Amino acid sequence: MQVAAYISDLLYRHECVVIPNFGAFISRRVPAQYFESTHTLYPPKKGLSFNEQIKQNDGLLVNYISTVEKLPYEDAMQEIRNYVRFLDHEMDEKGEITIHKVGRFTRTAENALSFTPMYLVNYLPEAFGLSMQETYAIDRTAVPVEKPTPQPVASISKMEPAPSKTNEPVEKPVRQLETPASRSAAWVRAAAAVAILVAGSYAGLYSYQTQQFNDAVAVEEMANEQLKSKIQEASFFISTPLPSVTMEVAPIVKNYHVVAGAFRDPANADKKVTQLKALGYDAERIGVNKYGLHNVAYASFAERNDAINELYRIRKQGNDGAWLLSGSLKK
Known part of the structure; x- marks a missing residue:
């Protein structure tokens, strides 16, 4: 085995x-x-x-x-x-x-x-x-990168003229090297040209948007004037008033009660109601049970869950004698 x-x-x-x-x-x-x-x-x-x-x-x-x-x-x-x-x-x-x-x-x-x-x-x-x-360790050593050294660029300022048919000597143009100062001046001229183009485009766009806005305002004002004239011309008359409607709303039935006690003497029941109202409860007498006792409730609810939540809250406050009553009692 x-x-x-x-x-x-x-x-x-x-x-x-x-x-x-x-x-x-x-x-x-x-x-x-x-x-x-x-x-x-x-x-x-x-x-x-x-x-x-x-x-x-x-x-x-x-x-x-x-x-x-x-x-x-x-x-x-x-x-x-x-x-x-x-x-x-x-x-x-x-x-x-x-x-x-x-x-x-x-x-x-x-x-x-x-x-x-x-x-x-x-x-x-x-x-x-x-x-x-x-696992493997990663080598994080930085590798230096060499920057290339800028080289001067040669440019030809003028095209060489065609050779003369005569025997006169022809003076050859001299090549000029482009210097940093000349390159800077060229960039300045290019940037100025671009700035002029952008400014012109922005001015044109602003003028176009302004014109569109003015046209829209004019159309809206014209429509408002026409609406006002129509309202002034119209008149409203109600020859026969509408009949009033009377609706009967069913009362809310509260058949779930958190009971504080039952008393043989109605005076004692009323005294208990006064005490509970002084403590902030919506207390009331809810009727007489089959034993002839007058029941007093902390509060009454239309929904069972609301009554149960209130019952738990009251018991946590030390009122262990509270209990839930479902249904109605005779008044």
């Missing part, structure tokens, strides 16, 4: 799994870790440890084996005893034993069990599918 597989299954769902008469595996949550020395990121996991002092059977492993293998409880317990004897025998013979997917056991100089967990197995369900990630 693969008892090690059942131990591994339980470690996914429980924080403590006891092998009776051997020891207990205890798990705890370990957050994600980053090791700067190796640039490695590890996901969160369940860290395993072993406590040799916890040997008492808690029934978890036995019941699980009994359910999965469909064995009686005593037979499952016997399987665990056989497995523990196997572990002890291997430790005595080889000095170490490995439980698959759980960890490795060895003996210390004091003959105590030393446990090394299996780091490649992650028993944290939330981290399923996550694995170790290796």
Whole structure:
């Protein structure tokens, strides 16, 4: 029987799994870790440890084996005893034993069990599918960029004339180098030309928009004058007035009452109403019940939810004797 597989299954769902008469595996949550020395990121996991002092059977492993293998409880317990004897025998013979997917056991100089967990197995369900990630450092050293040195540009001021048919010497034009001052003057002239064009365009656009606005105002004034003349010419006469309409609105029926008390004597009921009104309640006598008692309400409502909310509020103020009455009473 693969008892090690059942131990591994339980470690996914429980924080403590006891092998009776051997020891207990205890798990705890370990957050994600980053090791700067190796640039490695590890996901969160369940860290395993072993406590040799916890040997008492808690029934978890036995019941699980009994359910999965469909064995009686005593037979499952016997399987665990056989497995523990196997572990002890291997430790005595080889000095170490490995439980698959759980960890490795060895003996210390004091003959105590030393446990090394299996780091490649992650028993944290939330981290399923996550694995170790290796990162790489980014070299952020700035690389200097060399700026090119501007070179002077030669320009030809005039075209060379065609050679003369005569033998007279022809004077050749001299090439002039373009200087920073000449380039600056050229830019100034170009900018001035652009500014003149923009100013002219803006002036034309402003003139056009102004004309459009004046035209719209004139049209609106003309329409207003025509409307006034039409109103002055018209006259309204109502020869037969409309008959008045009388509508009957059904009164709001408040059949939900937060009752403060019931009194045999009407005078006591009226006294209670006066006291509640002095405290700010919309109190009133709501009628006589079948026992002949006069009921006094803190307030009455048309909606049940409003009455329930008021009842809760009144009880929170210490009036535990308040209760809800539905329906109407005879006056």
